[in-house]
Amino acid sequence: MSENDVIKVEGLTKVFNHSLVAVDHIDFSVKQGEIFGFLGPNGAGKTTTINMLITIMKPTEGHASILGGDIAKQSTDVRGAIGVVPQEYTADEDLTGMENILLCADLYGISRSLSKKRALDLLQLVELTAFKDKRVQTFSGGMRRRLELACGLINRPKVLFLDEPTLGLDVQTRAATWNYVKMLKKEFGMTLFLTTHYLEEADALCDRIAIIDHGKIIVTGTPTELKDSLGGDIITLAVQKDEDITGLIRKVEHVKEVKKENGSYTIKSSSGELTAPLIIEALRKNGHVVTKLSLTKPTLNEVYLMYTGKSMRDAEESREGVMQQRMAMRRAHR
Amino acid sequence: MTAEMNKMGTVDNGNVSKSKLHGLWALTNRELKKWYQQPFVFIMGIIQPILWLALLGKAMNISAMFTSTALPQLPQLNPPLTPGQALTLGQYFSGFSSSIMSSTFNTADYFSFMSMSMVAFTTVFTTAFVGMSVVWDRRLGFMNKVLSTPVSRSAIILSKVFAASVRAIFQSLIVTAIAFALGLQTGSNFSAFSLFGIFAIVFLISMGLASFFTALTLRSTRMEMPQAIFQLITLPLMFASSAYFPIKLMPDWLQAIANVNPLSYTIDAVRRLMVYSDGFGPLPLDFAYVGIFAVVVTAICVVLSWRYLNK
Numbered sequence: 001m002s003e004n005d006v007i008k009v010e011g012l013t014k015v016f017n018h019s020l021v022a023v024d025h026i027d028f029s030v031k032q033g034e035i036f037g038f039l040g041p042n043g044a045g046k047t048t049t050i051n052m053l054i055t056i057m058k059p060t061e062g063h064a065s066i067l068g069g070d071i072a073k074q075s076t077d078v079r080g081a082i083g084v085v086p087q088e089y090t091a092d093e094d095l096t097g098m099e100n101i102l103l104c105a106d107l108y109g110i111s112r113s114l115s116k117k118r119a120l121d122l123l124q125l126v127e128l129t130a131f132k133d134k135r136v137q138t139f140s141g142g143m144r145r146r147l148e149l150a151c152g153l154i155n156r157p158k159v160l161f162l163d164e165p166t167l168g169l170d171v172q173t174r175a176a177t178w179n180y181v182k183m184l185k186k187e188f189g190m191t192l193f194l195t196t197h198y199l200e201e202a203d204a205l206c207d208r209i210a211i212i213d214h215g216k217i218i219v220t221g222t223p224t225e226l227k228d229s230l231g232g233d234i235i236t237l238a239v240q241k242d243e244d245i246t247g248l249i250r251k252v253e254h255v256k257e258v259k260k261e262n263g264s265y266t267i268k269s270s271s272g273e274l275t276a277p278l279i280i281e282a283l284r285k286n287g288h289v290v291t292k293l294s295l296t297k298p299t300l301n302e303v304y305l306m307y308t309g310k311s312m313r314d315a316e317e318s319r320e321g322v323m324q325q326r327m328a329m330r331r332a333h334r
Numbered sequence: 335m336t337a338e339m340n341k342m343g344t345v346d347n348g349n350v351s352k353s354k355l356h357g358l359w360a361l362t363n364r365e366l367k368k369w370y371q372q373p374f375v376f377i378m379g380i381i382q383p384i385l386w387l388a389l390l391g392k393a394m395n396i397s398a399m400f401t402s403t404a405l406p407q408l409p410q411l412n413p414p415l416t417p418g419q420a421l422t423l424g425q426y427f428s429g430f431s432s433s434i435m436s437s438t439f440n441t442a443d444y445f446s447f448m449s450m451s452m453v454a455f456t457t458v459f460t461t462a463f464v465g466m467s468v469v470w471d472r473r474l475g476f477m478n479k480v481l482s483t484p485v486s487r488s489a490i491i492l493s494k495v496f497a498a499s500v501r502a503i504f505q506s507l508i509v510t511a512i513a514f515a516l517g518l519q520t521g522s523n524f525s526a527f528s529l530f531g532i533f534a535i536v537f538l539i540s541m542g543l544a545s546f547f548t549a550l551t552l553r554s555t556r557m558e559m560p561q562a563i564f565q566l567i568t569l570p571l572m573f574a575s576s577a578y579f580p581i582k583l584m585p586d587w588l589q590a591i592a593n594v595n596p597l598s599y600t601i602d603a604v605r606r607l608m609v610y611s612d613g614f615g616p617l618p619l620d621f622a623y624v625g626i627f628a629v630v631v632t633a634i635c636v637v638l639s640w641r642y643l644n645k
Contacts (some may be wrong), residue, residue: 056481058644080484094368107483108362151479272472 005029006159006191007036007053014215022048024215025062030058030159030193030208035185037206038195039300044217046195047087050163053193054084066159080108083157087164089144091149097128097147100136104151115154119135122150126180142173142321149180162183162194166201174201181205199300208299211307218307230306232256233272238264238292239283247288251297252278264292272297357485358493365497366468379501381510383456387449387516396435396444438580442519446609449513451577451601455534456509457502458568458597461543464498465551465560472555477643486640495544495632502534502540510608521611528607533619535624539600542628545635552635552642576601596627 007030014023024046030036030136038046051057051065055075064071066160069078091100105115123129126146136144145165152160165181166174184190195201202209202222210220219226239245241262249258249267254275257268269275272295280290370376400551415423431441439447480490510518510532551560572578574588575597581589592598603620 051478054482056478056644076484076486079482082482084479084482086475086479086482088478090475090479092364092368092476094371095364099367103360103364103484104479107357107485107486108478109356 004031004033006034007064007066007193009053009064009068012052012059012064013061014045014052014057015060021215023052023059024085026210026212026215026217028210028217028220030191031190032191034207035181035192035194035205037202037209038193038212039197039199039202039206039209040195040212041197042091044197044212046197046212047163048215049212050161050193050195054082054161055079076156080155083152083155084159085148085152085160085162085165087167089141089148091136091139091144091147094135096135097123097139097150099134100147101150101154104154108155110155113126118154119150122153125153126150130276142169142176145169145173145177146180149177153184156188157190159191159193162192163196164195164331166196166198176330178205187324199304203300211304213308219303223300226300230298230302231268231296232270233268233275234296235267235269235272235276235279236264236292236294236296237267237290238278240289240291241287243288245286245288247284248288249279252282255279354486355489355492357483358489358496359488361480361485361493362496362500365493366500369497369501379505380508383452383505384512386452386455386571387445387509387512389557391445391448391452391513392420392516394444394448396439427614434520438583440580440605440612441521441609443511445517447515447605448507448578449518450604450608451575452509453506453532453536453604454539454575454597454600455572455577456505457540457600458543458571460502460505461498461540462547462560462564464494464544465563466557467494468548468551469554469557469560473557481643487643488636490640490643491545491548491636492632494548495541495635498544499537499540503536506532506536519609521609523606523610523612523614524608531607532604535600535603535621538621538624538628539596542596542624542631545628545632549631549635549638552638571595571597586590596624599623 007028009026009028011025011027012023013021013025015021026045026049028036028264038049040046047056052059053066053071055071055078059072066078067081069081071078085305091097092103095103101119101122102112102115105112105119110118120129120132123132126149127151128143128146131139132184136147139147149165152162162181166177169177178201181192183192185192194205206223206308208220209226211226219229221229244260246258248261249255249265252275254269254271255267256270259266267279269276274294276295280293283290369379374474402498435441435443441447454589468477471480481487507529510529547563550563554560574591575581575595576592577597581592581598584592599620603617603624606614606620
């Protein structure tokens with residue numbers, strides 16, 4: 001952890017009802033101007049972590065500081081310095097878009113003259129100016145999400161927390177939200193902490209990612225670092241002759257590892273695009289005809305698979321199973 | 335704000351309020367907007383006291399029980415009364431009904447007695463719904479959003495309490511106006527200032543009751559919780575008070591409960607200001623009792639909110 005860290009977390013833990021460990025001794029730090037993502041399936045402990053950092057939930061153990069302010073001892077100062085875009089649509093449906101933003105401004109104690117100007121700027125930023133006097137109950141999901149973003153920015157925070165910012169949004173609105181997030185970093189140098197269970201979202205947005213599962217951080221790194229940790233691109237090929245060509249392939253540039261399985265070869269390379277033609281050429285020169293070839297770039301799903309031993313989808317499904325089990329237990333105890 | 339926080343370049347909000355209760359007015363205003371911008375809820379709030387007063391207040395025509403027409407056919411006296419004796423007896427019983435009403439209820443009729451307790455009754459209803467509003471804000475995530483801002487926990491609670499008080503004062507005005515329209519007979523204590531007195535006592539009792547209902551639902555996320563509390567508490571609260579019947583005629587054990595029930599003191603204050611004619615004697619006690627109740631319960635609720643609003 002360095003001087004430049006905006007968020008510092010040490011041994012943060014949350015235990016519910018003395019038994020359910022939602023967050024288990026996690027350590028991480030977020031640098032100024034960085035987009036840091038918490039990636040994990042539902043129920044992994046992402047929202048619990050964010051709730052502790054935004055000071056609405058008390059940690060059972062451990063410490064965290066934001067902009068130098070301790071989340072437990074200086075919670076009011078921390079709350080004043082951060083912005084929050086929650087997972088739910090929290091805007092008051094009975095109020096208009098403008099009234100909702102002004103309400104948020106009042107909660108931060110911003111004077112009315114300043115907040116009106118800021119609210120208009122923010123409505124323009126999230127392209128809701130035309131709807132500012134319409135009640136929120138008439139807004140679509142995407143519009144509500146944008147309004148939440150505007151509310152979260154009213155105090156011009158240096159650190160913005162986004163909890164599942166694109167949950168339940170269509171592809172177009174998701175892309176638009178990503179653009180807003182990128183712009184906040186680029187234009188305002190804002191530090192962003194977001195949680196997501198979408199691998200492609202973490203890949204597209206985050207400078208660094210922490211993969212969290214069962215309340216523990218499994219691994220932290222940039223998306224590239226994490227993908228590179230798998231050993232690079234994977235080329236799978238088969239040849240006509242039943243002859244071992246492992247040695248031949250290993251001599252090709254950029255090839256890191258070759259494995260023969262069920263008659264086909266799995267090759268790890270630091271650059272698949274460069275290596276594939278070189279391998280074909282080397283094999284052709286030695287009289288081999290390639291019958292099958294595929295190139296796979298590692299994705300975060302593979303990273304996730306490697307570090308947790310299961311794919312995100314499996315994790316989601318097993319989590320659902322656990323939730324159903326818990327609900328059944330609750331019903332049984334009533 | 336720590337030096338390190340400043341160094342890291344925290345927010346510059348310009349004229350940021352340093353008041354401990356900033357946001358109180360904004361949150362109270364939100365509650366009130368949700369009330370008066372909903373015509374259905376607003377009108378229902380007016381219709382409800384009309385129904386209570388017109389149906390219950392007028393149906394319980396207790397003074398009619400003490401008129402000659404309410405008596406069954408009496409057996410003929412033998413020998414029959416002379417016209418002179420009948421006239422004397424008639425004169426003796428002519429003031430009987432009003433005398434009973436006056437000694438029992440301290441008012442000219444039961445409607446005047448009961449209608450003023452409706453002021454307190456609507457306050458109980460109005461404040462009981464504050465608990466539901468707390469649970470609703472939790473369920474919709476609005477509470478979490480407010481909790482993540484620097485607004486104080488006290489302001490969150492007090493906004494609910496103040497909004498309920500404003501609604502209760504408005505309702506009390508409506509109830510009083512309807513009672514006048516339906517034939518309320520004021521006592522000699524009544525003056526234009528009585529209305530201000532009613533507003534003051536309604537403000538105090540609604541603060542206390544709203545804080546009480548809020549405190550009970552601070553941690554709840556289930557709608558069943560405030561509903562159950564409402565059903566459990568409101569009826570005993572009303573019946574173990576002087577709302578429908580004078581305390582002095584209740585059994586001893588019920589008198590003991592009614593005598594500590596703050597609603598009894600509220601109702602007594604309202605009646606004393608509006609329909610009684612025997613001076614303002616216990617009025618300071620009524621205000622002191624309800625005032626202390628309001629301050630103590632609100633303080634307890636605020637202290638609990640510091641502890642229990644966070645998860």
